[in-house]
Amino acid sequence: MQQILTCFSPVLFPHYLTENSIAVIIDVFRATTSICTAFQNGAASVRTVASTTEAMDWQAKGRLVAAERNTQKCDFADFGNSPFDFTAEKVSGKEIVFTTTNGTRAVEAAFESDEIVIGAFSNISQLTEYCLSKKKNIIMVCSGWNNRFCHEDTLFAGALAERLMAEGDFEVSCDASMAAIDLWKITKTDLKNYISKSEHYKRLQKNGHDHEVDYCLTDDLAPVLPIMNKEKKIFTLK
Amino acid sequence: MQQILTCFSPVLFPHYLTENSIAVIIDVFRATTSICTAFQNGAASVRTVASTTEAMDWQAKGRLVAAERNTQKCDFADFGNSPFDFTAEKVSGKEIVFTTTNGTRAVEAAFESDEIVIGAFSNISQLTEYCLSKKKNIIMVCSGWNNRFCHEDTLFAGALAERLMAEGDFEVSCDASMAAIDLWKITKTDLKNYISKSEHYKRLQKNGHDHEVDYCLTDDLAPVLPIMNKEKKIFTLK
Numbered sequence: 402m403q404q405i406l407t408c409f410s411p412v413l414f415p416h417y418l419t420e421n422s423i424a425v426i427i428d429v430f431r432a433t434t435s436i437c438t439a440f441q442n443g444a445a446s447v448r449t450v451a452s453t454t455e456a457m458d459w460q461a462k463g464r465l466v467a468a469e470r471n472t473q474k475c476d477f478a479d480f481g482n483s484p485f486d487f488t489a490e491k492v493s494g495k496e497i498v499f500t501t502t503n504g505t506r507a508v509e510a511a512f513e514s515d516e517i518v519i520g521a522f523s524n525i526s527q528l529t530e531y532c533l534s535k536k537k538n539i540i541m542v543c544s545g546w547n548n549r550f551c552h553e554d555t556l557f558a559g560a561l562a563e564r565l566m567a568e569g570d571f572e573v574s575c576d577a578s579m580a581a582i583d584l585w586k587i588t589k590t591d592l593k594n595y596i597s598k599s600e601h602y603k604r605l606q607k608n609g610h611d612h613e614v615d616y617c618l619t620d621d622l623a624p625v626l627p628i629m630n631k632e633k634k635i636f637t638l639k
Numbered sequence: 640m641q642q643i644l645t646c647f648s649p650v651l652f653p654h655y656l657t658e659n660s661i662a663v664i665i666d667v668f669r670a671t672t673s674i675c676t677a678f679q680n681g682a683a684s685v686r687t688v689a690s691t692t693e694a695m696d697w698q699a700k701g702r703l704v705a706a707e708r709n710t711q712k713c714d715f716a717d718f719g720n721s722p723f724d725f726t727a728e729k730v731s732g733k734e735i736v737f738t739t740t741n742g743t744r745a746v747e748a749a750f751e752s753d754e755i756v757i758g759a760f761s762n763i764s765q766l767t768e769y770c771l772s773k774k775k776n777i778i779m780v781c782s783g784w785n786n787r788f789c790h791e792d793t794l795f796a797g798a799l800a801e802r803l804m805a806e807g808d809f810e811v812s813c814d815a816s817m818a819a820i821d822l823w824k825i826t827k828t829d830l831k832n833y834i835s836k837s838e839h840y841k842r843l844q845k846n847g848h849d850h851e852v853d854y855c856l857t858d859d860l861a862p863v864l865p866i867m868n869k870e871k872k873i874f875t876l877k
Contacts, residue, residue: 409788412650416786548654550647550815576838577647577788584818587825600814 404538404574405565407558407581410545411503411510417575423537424514425528425561428544429521429553430601431482431610432504434617435467437523438484440638441623443493447636449505450498453477459498465491469501472608483613484523496635503544511542512631519627519636522557522617527624529564531639539565541581552584552599553617556592559585592618640808642776645796645815648783649741649748655813661775662752663766663799666782667759667791668839669720669848670742672855673705675761676722678876679861681731685874687743688736691715697736703729705737710846721851722761734873741782746867749780755867757874760795760855765862767802769877777803779819790822790837791855794830797823830856 408417414424426433436447450456453468453475460466460477467480467487474481480491482501499505511517515537520528532539541561543554559581565571566582573579588595596602596618605611616622627636646655652662664671674685688694691706691713698704698715705718705725712719718729720739737743749755753775758766770777779799781792797819803809804820811817826833834840834856843849854860865874 407788409647410651410654412654413648413786413788416648416650546814548651549813550645550651550818552814552818555814555818574838575787576784576790576793579836580788580790580793580818580822583825584821587821598817600812 402570402572403536405562405571405578406538406575407541407543407577409543409550409555409577410548411507411542412548414510414542417540418513419538419540421537422514422540423516423518423532423535424511424540424542425518425520426504426507426511426542426544427520427554427557428501428504428507429557429617430605431484431613431617432499432501432544433519434521434523435482435484435487436499436519436627436636437521437623437625439487439492439497440625440627442487442489444497445494446496447627448498448634449508450500451505451509453500456498456500464498465495467497467499471502472604472610483610484616485613503546507542507544514540517629520557520561522620523623524621524625525561526621527626529561529568531626532565533569546601551601553596553601555581556585556588560589640810641774642812643800643803643809643816644776644813645779645781645819647781647788647793647815648786649745649780650786652748652780655778656751657776657778659775660752660778661754661756661770661773662749662778662780663756663758664742664745664749664780664782665758665792665795666739666742666745667795667855668843669722669851669855670737670739670782671757672759672761673720673722673725674737674757674865674874675759675861675863677725677730677735678863678865680725680727682735683732684734685865686736686872687746688738689743689747691738694736694738702736703733705735707739709740710842710848721848722854723851741784745780745782752778757865758795758799760858761861762859762863763799764859765864767799767806769864770803771807784839789839791834791839793819794823794826798827
């Protein structure tokens with residue numbers, strides 16, 4: 402039986418790292434949602450980097466750069482972090498470099514896992530299928546906000562865990578996974594309303610991004626499975 | 640209006656530290672419950688220390704030592720971490736040094752708060768009254784288990800937050816506090832049953848401590864308010 406672990410902040414990852422594991426990177430608002438959209442629209446690869454300086458270096462080498470800090474697009478960047486930025490016209494066939502406030506930090510934290518994949522409501526069915534096809538433990542890595550716990554990533558972790566428990570040979574082996582599932586169960590029929598009380602929704606709203614929320618909370622709009630090539634440190638489609 | 644913040648692991652404390660704050664140290668199973676019991680039975684002071692070596696140094700200087708690692712009493716210690724160990728006969732008038740797996744780590748993490756107090760179901764009414772009497776932000780510091788999220792501390796944070804919201808001029812200002820309250824609401828009428836599925840309950844049960852659970856989950860058995868004297872680094876009663 403495989404374990405389902407949930408890590409509420411990138412800072413906590415070392416305390417959840419388990420052998421034979423797939424780390425699911427979750428940043429529903431909005432990095433992992435946007436990465437799925439970019440692949441759905443034909444992007445060739447996505448590289449996540451921690452600093453804007455590193456992103457600028459890649460831009461100088463001809464890559465397209467998505468860069469966001471505190472919900473806002475960085476001036477030098479080609480894209481911010483809105484899924485609507487990544488149209489087929491702009492991204493098809495392109496190598497994209499991503500740096501965001503929280504999502505890229507989660508990717509770095511999870512590097513010691515055997516496999517690293519991208520998770521969002523946008524690709525939940527594809528991701529469920531992939532996790533079910535492997536005999537591995539699953540570590541949900543919630544990006545949170547500046548290392549704090551956040552609702553939207555936790556609820557996604559609960560949604561994915563619920564599917565894995567229903568369809569596969571998994572067990573919930575930490576209190577955090579149990580809490581994520583319980584929070585998902587009480588919110589799933591009224592998700593948008595619940596999320597609207599969260600810290601990050603208010604932040605998005607304040608900065609004029611609340612119209613992206615519906616997209617970010619909808620299942621299977623971008624049915625892809627981005628997986629990390631750990632040698633090259635880029636995500637490509639499976 | 641004062642804020643209620645909830646930090647699910649000592650590791651996350653720096654991301655929740657706020658000015659003008661009282662840190663409530665929570666380790667329901669069992670450190671903070673036992674500390675309340677010790678004071679209720681007449682202990683003069685409690686000093687929390689991180690290492691067993693430091694605890695042994697204090698023991699050589701004549702202090703009574705409570706020391707636990709992975710739910711078990713350390714061989715050299717006068718007490719383990721069971722609230723039933725701290726009888727009036729043993730602790731009345733005594734200075735006690737405490738080192739436990741998780742609770743003492745939380746005290747160290749929270750040292751930068753203006754005030755540090757001990758919280759458990761055992762002293763929840765006393766603690767609520769104290770928090771209401773101050774115009775300060777409240778940071779709930781869940782000790783967790785080896786830096787992981789844990790249910791029992793989270794549910795206590797939810798219980799305390801619910802009381803503060805009902806009776807005082809507080810607002811929930813982070814997603815973690817909102818989650819703690821929501822989890823408390825769905826479990827409070829069946830707390831023991833819910834907790835029995837948690838990681839730490841199973842660990843206590845395996846090591847023969849499950850009979851302590853009822854005591855640890857009961858309100859107001861030890862109506863005291865241990866508060867840290869930051870200069871002397873000891874807890875005494877307010």
